[in-house]
Amino acid sequence: GAVVSQHPSRVICKSGTSVKIECRSLDFQATTMFWYRQFPKQSLMLMATSNEGSKATYEQGVEKDKFLINHASLTLSTLTVTSAHPEDSSFYICSARDGAALPYNEQFFGPGTRLTVL
Amino acid sequence: ILNVEQSPQSLHVQEGDSTNFTCSFPSSNFYALHWYRWETAKSPEALFVMTLNGDEKKKGRISATLNTKEGYSYLYIKGSQPEDSATYLCAFSGGSNYKLTFGKGTLLTVNP
Numbered sequence: 001g002a003v004v005s006q007h008p009s010r011v012i013c014k015s016g017t018s019v020k021i022e023c024r025s026l027d028f029q030a031t032t033m034f035w036y037r038q039f040p041k042q043s044l045m046l047m048a049t050s051n052e053g054s055k056a057t058y059e060q061g062v063e064k065d066k067f068l069i070n071h072a073s074l075t076l077s078t079l080t081v082t083s084a085h086p087e088d089s090s091f092y093i094c095s096a097r098d099g100a101a102l103p104y105n106e107q108f109f110g111p112g113t114r115l116t117v118l
Numbered sequence: 119i120l121n122v123e124q125s126p127q128s129l130h131v132q133e134g135d136s137t138n139f140t141c142s143f144p145s146s147n148f149y150a151l152h153w154y155r156w157e158t159a160k161s162p163e164a165l166f167v168m169t170l171n172g173d174e175k176k177k178g179r180i181s182a183t184l185n186t187k188e189g190y191s192y193l194y195i196k197g198s199q200p201e202d203s204a205t206y207l208c209a210f211s212g213g214s215n216y217k218l219t220f221g222k223g224t225l226l227t228v229n230p
Contacts, residue, residue, distance in 0.1 A: 044220040104150040
């Protein structure tokens with residue numbers, strides 16, 4: 001149980017284009033989903049938290065107009081990197097939380113997406 | 119800014135060796151400490167959630183301890199196997215706001 005999928009696993013795009021990454025909870029309802037970013041040799045850094053049906057809460061320094069997050073259902077959240085630039089090249093990973101089942105902030109992770117912007 | 123530190127950054131051991139790593143975290147406003155095991159190209163896998171000072175948890179050959187007063191947790195692997203090779207992450211949760219603050223991880227390589 002508690003499987004989270006993420007697609008695509010790898011994407012290469014041209015500078016100025018937009019890229020959408022999907023995160024799905026496959027066998028539970030994710031009341032909250034999280035998006036992280038990891039630069040080389042750095043830790044996973046939380047970008048934003050989204051609750052189903054609500055606007056995402058962004059961490060300080062993360063541009064909400066650049067990283068659009070949608071969490072329209074209890075099993076799907078999407079992250080769209082708009083007008084991507086080479087500095088947006090990174091590893092993006094989502095996680096999901098089943099608030100009804102687990103009390104200690106346990107999060108289940110997808111396998112991540114490697115974004116390369118040329 | 120919360121500081122979660124893991125050491126060592128990387129570690130090479132021989133099959134059969136026992137090993138341990140450290141995670142240090144803020145000792146104030148503690149809620150939970152999470153350990154994850156992350157193999158390349160896979161999802162991070164939850165190993166333990168530790169919540170009480172003095173907690174000790176075990177899963178097969180892997181165990182973990184927690185000291186919330188001094189702000190550290192140890193992860194132990196007994197009789198390492200090549201399949202234990204992975205990055206081990208710890209994450210601190212302070213309060214009930216669901217946010218996790220991660221360390222950079224310890225990359226373990228077990229040589230056959």
